[in-house]
Amino acid sequence: MTRAERQAELSGFVVLITGAAAGIGWAAARRFAAQGARVLIADIDADKAASRARELGAAHASFGVDMAQPEQVAEMVRACVSRLGGLDVLVNNAGRTDTDGLGVVDQPVSTFENLVAVNLRGSLNAAEQAAAVMRRSGGGAIVNVASGAALRPVPFRNGYSASKAGVLAMTRHHACAWARDGIRVNAVAPGYTRTELVEALIGRGRIDPAAVARRIPLGRMAAPEEIAAAIAFLASPRISSITGATFLVDGGSLLGSFGPTGETNSRAAPAGKPAYVVIGACGPIGRAMVERLSAEDATVVALDADGRQMAALAAEVAECHALPVDILDEYAMAQALANVARRFGRIDGVANAVGADAVISGKSDEALADHLTGAVRVARTAGPILRQQGFGTLVNLTSIGGEVAFGDNVEAAASAGAVTMLTRTLACEWSGHGIRVNAIAAGPIDATAHAVRRMPLGRAVSAQDIAETAAFLLSAEAGYVTGSVITVDGGLSVHAGPDCSVAGYAT
Numbered sequence: 001m002t003r004a005e006r007q008a009e010l011s012g013f014v015v016l017i018t019g020a021a022a023g024i025g026w027a028a029a030r031r032f033a034a035q036g037a038r039v040l041i042a043d044i045d046a047d048k049a050a051s052r053a054r055e056l057g058a059a060h061a062s063f064g065v066d067m068a069q070p071e072q073v074a075e076m077v078r079a080c081v082s083r084l085g086g087l088d089v090l091v092n093n094a095g096r097t098d099t100d101g102l103g104v105v106d107q108p109v110s111t112f113e114n115l116v117a118v119n120l121r122g123s124l125n126a127a128e129q130a131a132a133v134m135r136r137s138g139g140g141a142i143v144n145v146a147s148g149a150a151l152r153p154v155p156f157r158n159g160y161s162a163s164k165a166g167v168l169a170m171t172r173h174h175a176c177a178w179a180r181d182g183i184r185v186n187a188v189a190p191g192y193t194r195t196e197l198v199e200a201l202i203g204r205g206r207i208d209p210a211a212v213a214r215r216i217p218l219g220r221m222a223a224p225e226e227i228a229a230a231i232a233f234l235a236s237p238r239i240s241s242i243t244g245a246t247f248l249v250d251g252g253s254l255l256g257s258f259g260p261t262g263e264t265n266s267r268a269a270p271a272g273k274p275a276y277v278v279i280g281a282c283g284p285i286g287r288a289m290v291e292r293l294s295a296e297d298a299t300v301v302a303l304d305a306d307g308r309q310m311a312a313l314a315a316e317v318a319e320c321h322a323l324p325v326d327i328l329d330e331y332a333m334a335q336a337l338a339n340v341a342r343r344f345g346r347i348d349g350v351a352n353a354v355g356a357d358a359v360i361s362g363k364s365d366e367a368l369a370d371h372l373t374g375a376v377r378v379a380r381t382a383g384p385i386l387r388q389q390g391f392g393t394l395v396n397l398t399s400i401g402g403e404v405a406f407g408d409n410v411e412a413a414a415s416a417g418a419v420t421m422l423t424r425t426l427a428c429e430w431s432g433h434g435i436r437v438n439a440i441a442a443g444p445i446d447a448t449a450h451a452v453r454r455m456p457l458g459r460a461v462s463a464q465d466i467a468e469t470a471a472f473l474l475s476a477e478a479g480y481v482t483g484s485v486i487t488v489d490g491g492l493s494v495h496a497g498p499d500c501s502v503a504g505y506a507t
């Protein structure tokens with residue numbers, strides 16, 4: 001699929017976005033419309049929603065809705081189907097926050113209830129109404145906009161934090177319940193985002209943007225378009241294995257309340273063709289990443305020790321440069337990466353799949369030596385080059401075994417957990433150099449029939465989905481994503497319910 005095809009991939013899709021007259025919702029509406037979708041702009045401000053729809057063009061429509069009113073939510077979904085002909089993607093974005101600065105015991109219950117009515121119950125009602133439509137038409141995608149505040153407490157904004165934590169739990173539950181209906185449900189958890197609301201607060205002196213930036217590892221707030229890119233990624237019809245996931249897009253804020261660490265030499269990547277390096281390129285996942293990145297207008301260099309397989313890779317994926325190197329030999333690796341940087345003048349992204357296939361399948365006997373120490377070697381060899389450039393990104397491949405117990409290989413699980421934390425530590429250490437570091441925690445790509453029965457989606461994870469996720473994390477579109485771990489596991493890690501193949505489970 002070419003870049004142009006990807007940009008128009010939502011042609012014929014209908015997308016309903018709540019709270020779409022402003023901020024993140026409006027950025028998402030523009031984004032989906034640009035990809036060919038028809039958008040229903042739903043908002044409590046009906047006039048503004050109508051003018052936004054006119055701005056997008058005749059193919060789009062608007063609807064005035066108060067998400068706190070269940071009958072209006074049901075009417076909104078009916079209006080989407082009758083006016084735009086269906087419903088393929090729901091973005092539950094409308095939300096309110098508490099600004100009264102009151103603690104739990106001082107805040108009137110009615111204020112708390114209103115936050116829950118809009119942020120949580122409104123989203124829940126919309127999801128259930130939308131799922132009924134999607135089930136009839138064979139599937140769809142739901143993206144719930146939560147918040148970093150759902151993952152750590154924000155004192156004196158308790159109703160907001162609680163309602164958004166509820167949204168994450170709802171996301172996981174719906175993902176498991178509706179997976180066999182072909183409906184994927186995921187959440188985006190944004191950090192501080194410069195929407196009109198935040199700009200207005202800055203204008204009135206209520207927020208000091210410099211003070212906020214000092215508490216964010218990437219040293220700035222997000223642009224609404226960066227959150228919209230993550231929403232569009234999760235809703236993409238190219239993705240089939242991501243469900244029940246929370247995608248944190250917060251510039252590293254959750255890692256700790258500190259700004260860029262150490263020296264700061266961050267700069268934008270220069271114009272021109274980006275250069276990506278895939279390390280551990282000959283396994284199924286590394287190979288899928290090489291194939292996916294080669295479809296971009298980019299230079300792709302594949303590194304692996306297996307000379308024979310490297311020759312086959314170079315023959316089959318004509319666009320890639322295959323470089324045989326012993327990836328467990330740190331000196332040889334450092335030389336190879338330095339050569340790549342010299343030859344192409346830059347390294348924009350490194351995808352590290354070293355030891356990943358064995359850890360993800362739980363078959364590794366030497367996970368701590370291969371996968372974990374391999375990740376340290378990649379960091380030690382790629383890090384100096386990226387830090388000197390002042391831009392670049394690293395994606396580590398790991399397994400959901402780092403978070404939940406599955407399979408019977410304890411060493412693979414221990415390595416996966418360690419690589420996850422290594423990823424977060426590197427994201428902190430390198431934030432001042434403009435380097436983003438993230439991980440993909442994958443579920444099994446070759447699951448047994450027994451394991452597949454426990455997977456909400458009912459099939460093994462696709463290596464292509466892992467590669468697609470890596471391509472997104474490596475791209476400039478993910479410019480505000482660092483220290484994040486995205487699960488690509490068909491919902492396996494969030495599912496603690498019965499065998500998913502049991503009839504009647506998905507109700």
Ligand SMILES: NC(=O)c1ccc[n+]([C@@H]2O[C@H](COP(=O)([O-])OP(=O)(O)OC[C@H]3O[C@@H](n4cnc5c(N)ncnc54)[C@H](O)[C@@H]3O)[C@@H](O)[C@H]2O)c1
Nearest residue numbers: 019022023024043044066067093094095147190192193195
């Ligand atoms: N801006 C941030 O820093 C930030 C950070 C984390 C999460 N979020 C979340 O992202 C989402 C969008 O936030 P934003 O910053 O773009 O907000 P915003 O205030 O700029 O826009 C929200 C939109 O929702 C609409 N809305 C509010 N109450 C509604 C209701 N009851 N029914 C229907 N529409 C309603 C508003 O009219 C507005 O158009 C929210 O869920 C918010 O909690 C925002």
